[in-house]
Amino acid sequence: MTAPRRAKITAVGSYVPPKVVTNDDLAKIVDTSNEWILERTGIRERHVVEKGVAASDLAARAAEEALRVRGIDASEIDLIIVVTVTPDMFFPATACLVQNKIGAHKAWGFDLSAACSGFLYGVTVGTQFVVSGAHRKVLVVGADVMTSILNPEDRTTLVLFGDGAGAVLLEPAEEGEDVGILDFYHEVDGAGGESLYMPGGGSLNPSSHETVDRKMHFVHQKGPQVFKYAVRKMEELGRGMLERNNLTGEDIDTFISHQANLRIIDATAEKLGLDPGKVIKNIHKFGNTTAGTIPLAMCDAIAEGKLKKGDLVLFTAVGAGFTAGSVLARWAF
Numbered sequence: 484m485t486a487p488r489r490a491k492i493t494a495v496g497s498y499v500p501p502k503v504v505t506n507d508d509l510a511k512i513v514d515t516s517n518e519w520i521l522e523r524t525g526i527r528e529r530h531v532v533e534k535g536v537a538a539s540d541l542a543a544r545a546a547e548e549a550l551r552v553r554g555i556d557a558s559e560i561d562l563i564i565v566v567t568v569t570p571d572m573f574f575p576a577t578a579c580l581v582q583n584k585i586g587a588h589k590a591w592g593f594d595l596s597a598a599c600s601g602f603l604y605g606v607t608v609g610t611q612f613v614v615s616g617a618h619r620k621v622l623v624v625g626a627d628v629m630t631s632i633l634n635p636e637d638r639t640t641l642v643l644f645g646d647g648a649g650a651v652l653l654e655p656a657e658e659g660e661d662v663g664i665l666d667f668y669h670e671v672d673g674a675g676g677e678s679l680y681m682p683g684g685g686s687l688n689p690s691s692h693e694t695v696d697r698k699m700h701f702v703h704q705k706g707p708q709v710f711k712y713a714v715r716k717m718e719e720l721g722r723g724m725l726e727r728n729n730l731t732g733e734d735i736d737t738f739i740s741h742q743a744n745l746r747i748i749d750a751t752a753e754k755l756g757l758d759p760g761k762v763i764k765n766i767h768k769f770g771n772t773t774a775g776t777i778p779l780a781m782c783d784a785i786a787e788g789k790l791k792k793g794d795l796v797l798f799t800a801v802g803a804g805f806t807a808g809s810v811l812a813r814w815a816f
């Protein structure tokens with residue numbers, strides 16, 4: 484088998500649950516306001532699951548949408564990578580549940596955990612299987628039900644997140660075709676672990692009455708620390724990606740970053756010299772859906788005519804870990 488030179492994204496799909504929670508709805512639960520949330524984050528509303536709906540349900544819907552867009556059957560998929568920090572269960576892997584739900588009979592799969600940078604890590608890992616020639620059809624699905632790990636009494640985290648999923652299909656680029664995943668650069672900085680984490684329920688603090696009483700099964704975040712790291716790293720990784728490919732911000736047709744805070748996105752775009760019209764922002768309708776934000780933004784960008792075949796796309800993300808990543812791609816469809 485000859486290894487292809489490049490992998491390309493050939494389809495995108497997304498799914499958010501129908502129920503919408505507005506900032507005013509949250510202001511009835513915690514001491515907050517639409518003005519504070521909008522001004523500090525850019526979020527107006529978010530979609531949330533009904534009880535009993537899990538990450539695999541959102542992932543399966545997004546994956547099915549990507550397959551529909553590409554016009555292929557699930558039985559053609561070789562590998563499913565599910566990126567999530569809110570798996571249905573610790574095990575089996577959510578990828579196994581998705582494989583079964585969509586009927587991808589010949590696919591193997593696994594989960595990948597890198598929080599808000601996860602989707603870019605997943606695309607990077609999936610790309611390697613295509614570039615090596617091992618697989619021809621790889622699904623990367625980012626899915627999170629963040630509301631399952633939010634403390635309903637903590638206004639500092641409750642207002643930030645939503646539920647949602649998105650999926651891309653990776654396939655080999657044709658010989659001589661100038662599209663696909665061009666480059667990636669990722670980092671982790673484990674010293675930032677306690678800035679954003681869920682301390683309970685793992686092997687360190689197995690679930691118990693005490694861990695639940697101490698609310699260790701919820702997201703804990705030091706918002707300002709994460710904010711500062713995110714602004715610094717998004718720019719640093721974005722700039723590094725441009726420089727190592729001999730590009731400037733003016734060469735970028737579309738900028739899609741993780742959607743955690745409008746102020747982080749705008750600051751990064753400005754520092755990188757990106758045209759504001761090329762910056763994709765949809766945090767106002769979904770909030771931070773963790774692994775879902777980037778494919779959800781891809782879908783909106785396509786729908787708005789801001790992501791077209793041949794466009795040079797810069798992706799950046801920062802998340803818990805700390806994790807950070809950037810990907811450069813020439814859009815393929």
Ligand code: UT7
Pocket residue numbers: 514515516519520523524599638639642643679705706707708709710713742743744747771773801802803
């Ligand atoms: O996707 C993973 C990565 N996560 C992120 O990128 C999140 C990064 N961090 C952020 O986006 C911002 O830090 C937040 C949006 C979380 C917070 O915004 P901030 O401007 O950093 O606010 P702050 O935490 O410094 O809080 C300012 C004030 C505080 O009150 P005092 O101490 O000044 O009286 C908070 O208690 O705002 C208060 N506050 C709120 N007020 C109303 C915090 N949350 C809320 C709220 N409603 N929901």
